Amino acid sequence: MIRLERFSFTYPGEDQPALSDLSFEVPAGQFYGLVGPNGAGKSTLCYALAGMIPHYFKGTLSGSLTVAEIDIAQSSLGELAGTIGLVFQNPFNQISGSRFSVRGEVALGLENLGVPRDQITDQVDETLEQSGLADLGERSPFALSGGQQQRLAIASILVMQPAVLILDEPTSQLDPVGTSEVYALLHQLVGQHETTVLIAEHKLERLAEFTDNVLVLNQGRLLANGPPKTVLTDPLIEEIGVQPTRYTQAARQARARGLILKKDEFPLTLQDAQEFFDDAAV
Amino acid sequence: MSTPTLYLPRDSRLHHLHPLTKLALIGLAIVAGATLPVTLWVIAVYLLILMPLAAWGKVLPAFLRSSLLLIWPFALSLTLIQGFFAPGEHILLQLGPLSLKLEGIQLAADYTARILVWLSAVILLMLITRPDQLMLALTERGLPRQIGYIILTALQIIPRFQQRAETILDSQRARGLETEGNLVKRLRALVPLVAPLILSSILELDERAIALEARGFTRAGPRTSLTTLKDTAPQSAFRWLSLIVMLLLILARAAGWMTA
Numbered sequence: 004m005i006r007l008e009r010f011s012f013t014y015p016g017e018d019q020p021a022l023s024d025l026s027f028e029v030p031a032g033q034f035y036g037l038v039g040p041n042g043a044g045k046s047t048l049c050y051a052l053a054g055m056i057p058h059y060f061k062g063t064l065s066g067s068l069t070v071a072e073i074d075i076a077q078s079s080l081g082e083l084a085g086t087i088g089l090v091f092q093n094p095f096n097q098i099s100g101s102r103f104s105v106r107g108e109v110a111l112g113l114e115n116l117g118v119p120r121d122q123i124t125d126q127v128d129e130t131l132e133q134s135g136l137a138d139l140g141e142r143s144p145f146a147l148s149g150g151q152q153q154r155l156a157i158a159s160i161l162v163m164q165p166a167v168l169i170l171d172e173p174t175s176q177l178d179p180v181g182t183s184e185v186y187a188l189l190h191q192l193v194g195q196h197e198t199t200v201l202i203a204e205h206k207l208e209r210l211a212e213f214t215d216n217v218l219v220l221n222q223g224r225l226l227a228n229g230p231p232k233t234v235l236t237d238p239l240i241e242e243i244g245v246q247p248t249r250y251t252q253a254a255r256q257a258r259a260r261g262l263i264l265k266k267d268e269f270p271l272t273l274q275d276a277q278e279f280f281d282d283a284a285v
Numbered sequence: 286m287s288t289p290t291l292y293l294p295r296d297s298r299l300h301h302l303h304p305l306t307k308l309a310l311i312g313l314a315i316v317a318g319a320t321l322p323v324t325l326w327v328i329a330v331y332l333l334i335l336m337p338l339a340a341w342g343k344v345l346p347a348f349l350r351s352s353l354l355l356i357w358p359f360a361l362s363l364t365l366i367q368g369f370f371a372p373g374e375h376i377l378l379q380l381g382p383l384s385l386k387l388e389g390i391q392l393a394a395d396y397t398a399r400i401l402v403w404l405s406a407v408i409l410l411m412l413i414t415r416p417d418q419l420m421l422a423l424t425e426r427g428l429p430r431q432i433g434y435i436i437l438t439a440l441q442i443i444p445r446f447q448q449r450a451e452t453i454l455d456s457q458r459a460r461g462l463e464t465e466g467n468l469v470k471r472l473r474a475l476v477p478l479v480a481p482l483i484l485s486s487i488l489e490l491d492e493r494a495i496a497l498e499a500r501g502f503t504r505a506g507p508r509t510s511l512t513t514l515k516d517t518a519p520q521s522a523f524r525w526l527s528l529i530v531m532l533l534l535i536l537a538r539a540a541g542w543m544t545a
C-alpha cells in the first residue's frame with residue numbers, strides 16, 4: 004500500500020537531507036509504528052507520505068514514493084485528499100474553525116469532495132458513532148476535551164474513508180485517557196475497515212500493544228524495520244536517544260546487576276515483564 | 286468554552302428565515318437610519334421595527350442589553366462635543382467660557398439615534414443568524430469561499446489567540462516580567478510576549494493550512510453542503526422589494542425629496 008524506493012528529501016537551503024535513501028513497504032491493512040529521536044525526520048516522512056512534500060513544502064526529492072498506487076510526486080493535494088489522510092499533534096490546529104458544530108466539522112471534507120448530501124449525512128453519522136462522538140454532534144468543536152478534539156480530527160479524516168491514514172504523534176498532547184481513546188479508535192479502524200495506518204509515536208508501550216511492525220528512523224535513515232517486540236527492545240534504540248519502555252529498562256538494570264543471567268530477550272510491556280521476572284525467579 | 290459569537294439559538298419564525306432575508310431586513314433598517322430626515326422617524330425605526338423584530342425572534346432582552354450598552358459611550362461623547370462646540374443660538378447652560386447649546390444637543394440626539402439604529406441592526410442580525418449559515422448563503426451567491434472562510438475562522442480563532450496571549454503573559458509574569466508600571470516599561474515588556482505569540486502563530490498557520498489541504502480545501506471541482514438553506518418565493522420577493530425600497534430611500538435623500 005505504501006512503497007518507498009531509495010527515497011530522499013532535502014529541505015530548501017539545507018545541506019543535510021531530512022530523509023535519506025529510504026526503502027520500505029507497508030502492506031495493505033497493516034498497522035505500522037514509526038519511532039526515532041527528535042529531529043529524526045518522522046514528521047518529514049509523514050508529510051511526504053501524505054503528499055505535503057513536495058506539494059506544500061518544496062525541496063529536493065529523489066527516488067520514488069507511491070501510496071495506494073499513486074505516484075505522490077506526480078499527483079496533487081486535491082487528488083490525494085480522501086485517499087491519504089493526515090492527522091498530527093495539535094488537535095486545535097486541525098479544527099477548521101469554519102464550522103460551528105462537530106457534525107459540520109466532520110462533514111467539511113466530504114463537502115469539499117462534492118459528495119451528495121444524503122451520502123454525507125450517512126457517512127457523518129456513521130463516523131461520529133464510530134469515533135464515539137455521536138452525543139457531541141451539535142457541540143462547538145472548541146468545546147471539547149483534548150482527547151475528544153483529537154478524535155474529532157481523526158473523524159474528520161476518517162469520514163473521507165482514506166485507504167491510508169498517517170498520524171504524526173497524535174497523542175503527544177493527550178493524557179493517558181485521551182491516548183487510550185485514540186488507540187482504541189485506530190485499532191477498531193484497522194480491524195474493520197482494513198485501513199493501512201502508519202503512526203509516529205513516542206509512547207512505545209502503545210506501539211507494542213497495537214502495531215504489526217515498527218520502523219526506526221535516525222538522522223533521516225531507516226535503522227530498523229521489524230516486529231515491535233524485537234525492534235523496541237533492541238539496545239540500538241536507546242543509543243540513538245529513544246527511551247525504551249520502563250519494563251525494558253528495569254529488566255536491563257536487573258541483568259546489569261547480575262540479578263538475572265539466563266535471559267537475553269528483554270520485555271516490552273507489563274505482561275512481558277511479569278513473565279520475564281517469573282521465569283527469572285525460578 | 287462556547288462559541289464566541291452573539292448568536293442565540295431560539296425556535297422562532299425569524300430564526301428560520303433565509304439568512305439573506307434577514308440581511309435584507311437589517312439592510313433596510315440601516316439605510317433608513319442613514320436616510321430618514323427626521324430624528325423621531327429614526328428613533329421609530331428602533332422602537333417600532335427593530336425592537337418588535339427582536340421580540341419576535343425571542344431575543345429582546347439580549348438585544349436591549351447589547352444595544353444600550355454599546356450606545357451610551359457614543360451618546361455621552363456626542364452630547365459633550367456637539368453640545369458645547371456646535372454653533373447655535375439657544376444657550377442652555379454657561380460654564381465659564383463654554384456654553385451648552387440646544388442646537389448642539391439636537392444634533393447629538395440625531396447622530397446618536399442613527400448610530401443606535403446601525404449598531405442595533407447589526408446586533409440583531411448576529412443574534413438571530415448562525416455565522417456559518419450566513420456565509421453559506423453569501424458564498425452560494427458568489428462570495429469567494431476563501432473570504433467566507435477567513436471571516437468565519439476569525440470569529441472563532443481570534444478569541445483563542447487572546448486566551449493564548451493571556452497564558453503567555455501569565456507565564457512571563459511568573460518569570461518576573463513587568464506588566465505594570467509606566468508606558469515604556471510595559472511596552473518593553475510586550476516584546477517577550479509578542480515574539481512567542483507570533484512565532485507559534487506562524488508555525489500553526491502551516492499546520493492549519495496542511496490540515497485543510499488534507500481535507501480537500503483547495504481541490505478543484507464541484508462541492509456540496511451538508512446544511513441546506515430553506516428559501517421561499519415570498520422571501521425572495523421580500524428581498525427584491527427591500528432592495529427597491531433601499532434604493533428609493535437613497536435616491537429620495539440624494540435628490541432632496543425628503544426634508545424635515
Ligand SMILES: Nc1ncnc2c1ncn2[C@@H]1O[C@H](COP(=O)(O)OP(=O)(O)OP(=O)(O)O)[C@@H](O)[C@H]1O
Nearest residue numbers: 014015017021039040041042043044045046047048
Ligand atoms: N520546514 C523545514 N525547513 C527546513 N528544515 C526542516 C523543516 N522541518 C524540519 N526540518 C529539519 O528536518 C529534520 C527532521 O525534522 P522532523 O520535524 O521531520 O523531525 P521529527 O522526527 O518529526 O522530530 P520531533 O520528534 O521533534 O517531532 C530536522 O533536522 C529539522 O530541523
Ligand SMILES: [Mg+2]
Nearest residue numbers: 045046047171
Ligand atoms: Mg515531529
